[in-house]
Amino acid sequence: MAPLTLPLRRSLLRRFTQPRHIRRLATASDRPQSQQSFDNRVKLIEVGPRDGLQNEKKTIPLETKIELIQRLAKTGLPVIEAGSFVSPKWVPQMASSSEIMTHILSKGIPSEQPLTYSFLAPNTKGFDVAKAILDQHSDSFLPFPPPSQKSTPAKPTIEIAVFAAATESFSKANLNCSIAESLERFAPVISSAKAANLRVRAYISCVLGCPFEGTSVSPHVVADLSVSLLEAGADEISLGDTTGMGTAPKTRDLLECLRSAGLRNEDIAMHFHDTYGQALVNTLVSLEAGGRKFDSSVGGLGGCPYSPGATGNVSTEDVVYFLESLGMRTGVDLEALAEIGEWISEEVGRPNASSVGRAVLGARRRKRSEGKAA
Numbered sequence: 001m002a003p004l005t006l007p008l009r010r011s012l013l014r015r016f017t018q019p020r021h022i023r024r025l026a027t028a029s030d031r032p033q034s035q036q037s038f039d040n041r042v043k044l045i046e047v048g049p050r051d052g053l054q055n056e057k058k059t060i061p062l063e064t065k066i067e068l069i070q071r072l073a074k075t076g077l078p079v080i081e082a083g084s085f086v087s088p089k090w091v092p093q094m095a096s097s098s099e100i101m102t103h104i105l106s107k108g109i110p111s112e113q114p115l116t117y118s119f120l121a122p123n124t125k126g127f128d129v130a131k132a133i134l135d136q137h138s139d140s141f142l143p144f145p146p147p148s149q150k151s152t153p154a155k156p157t158i159e160i161a162v163f164a165a166a167t168e169s170f171s172k173a174n175l176n177c178s179i180a181e182s183l184e185r186f187a188p189v190i191s192s193a194k195a196a197n198l199r200v201r202a203y204i205s206c207v208l209g210c211p212f213e214g215t216s217v218s219p220h221v222v223a224d225l226s227v228s229l230l231e232a233g234a235d236e237i238s239l240g241d242t243t244g245m246g247t248a249p250k251t252r253d254l255l256e257c258l259r260s261a262g263l264r265n266e267d268i269a270m271h272f273h274d275t276y277g278q279a280l281v282n283t284l285v286s287l288e289a290g291g292r293k294f295d296s297s298v299g300g301l302g303g304c305p306y307s308p309g310a311t312g313n314v315s316t317e318d319v320v321y322f323l324e325s326l327g328m329r330t331g332v333d334l335e336a337l338a339e340i341g342e343w344i345s346e347e348v349g350r351p352n353a354s355s356v357g358r359a360v361l362g363a364r365r366r367k368r369s370e371g372k373a374a
């Protein structure tokens with residue numbers, strides 16, 4: 001057997017001895033929940049244009065992708081994941097990401113609120129392509145953290161996202177390398193992105209189940225990886241239930257473990273797939289634990305090329321309706337979103353996977369036909 005590299009040895013030692021706790025100064029959100037004022041604002045991260053479309057076999061025209069982003073930008077969503085700088089041999093659908101980023105920065109996309117556009121980059125090769133475009137349009141986006149938007153024209157912020165996995169099998173399938181190697185590849189991407197004043201998101205896939213290793217993913221491994229990624233400079237960890245195997249008790253256990261490792265609510269976004277219909281239950285559990293950031297995909301578009309059988313991301317329409325029914329504020333126009341979900345589902349030639357989207361449009365059709373009959 002090949003000798004273990006030093007970082008891998010260190011990480012294994014950590015994993016099997018004691019849980020690691022992220023070191024930083026205490027902040028308001030470290031106070032017990034009872035001492036914090038209840039915040040009913042929720043941030044939704046729309047992943048439809050990237051996670052939603054990456055798995056589609058039929059090539060979707062660039063114009064359709066841009067129109068999707070333009071339409072989403074008008075709904076009140078604060079973050080849109082717009083593309084992915086990965087190998088076109090591995091994920092051909094994302095081959096137009098350079099054109100998408102160039103369009104956003106050179107032509108601009110009208111929106112009433114400040115927007116962040118997110119792009120995946122798993123290695124320096126991907127990051128360098130993104131950075132070359134950003135350098136050509138350095139006046140067209142704001143540095144992160146952005147100055148007060150009141151005093152600056154409405155320009156977007158750009159986010160770069162790396163993506164790790166909580167299991168070795170998924171890391172190998174998705175990134176063609178081990179977890180430890182992936183962290184080594186991400187380190188220069190994260191530091192270069194931070195040096196360029198970009199926001200950095202770090203995904204961890206398979207946090208509640210793996211298509212190859214099953215449901216027993218250790219929350220301690222997820223916590224350890226989260227700590228490593230935050231210490232490397234990531235601004236946020238998105239926890240991916242890639243297979244949709246997550247259940248309410250497992251979600252609760254995971255979040256408790258992350259909290260014990262020192263992660264704060266603002267460090268975490270939840271990324272649920274709805275394969276087993278548990279996404280909204282798990283959203284509620286996360287909400288009760290203080291989570292206020294959720295990834296979702298318009299029309300429930302999506303799947304993952306390396307997670308056979310996984311259905312789409314939880315639909316943004318379903319999440320908005322659910323959260324607002326609980327008194328939370330998303331700031332998103334549900335009816336506009338429902339129209340987009342219906343339109344893009346038709347464009348990609350699949351049924352609209354959002355029950356709320358279909359219900360909202362059905363109710364509107366009924367109302368209109370009753371209005372005509374009266």
Ligand SMILES: CC(C)(COP(=O)([O-])OP(=O)([O-])OC[C@H]1O[C@@H](n2cnc3c(N)ncnc32)[C@H](O)[C@@H]1OP(=O)([O-])[O-])[C@@H](O)C(=O)NCCC(=O)NCCSC(=O)C[C@@](C)(O)CC(=O)[O-]
Nearest residue numbers: 085086087090091122125126163174175176203205240242
């Ligand atoms: C990461 C690699 C590139 C490593 O792939 P590799 O084969 O190990 O890398 P390599 O360095 O040997 O390069 C192989 C070829 O890819 C090229 N290459 C290398 N890197 C890039 C790049 N950045 N952009 C464009 N091209 C690239 C490179 O130039 C070379 O081209 P060739 O010489 O054969 O012509 C590959 O494994 C890959 O692209 N994987 C794609 C994985 C992916 O996109 N998965 C989906 C996103 S993750 C996800 O969906 C989960 C998430 C985030 O939503 C959360 C959840 O739900 O779990």
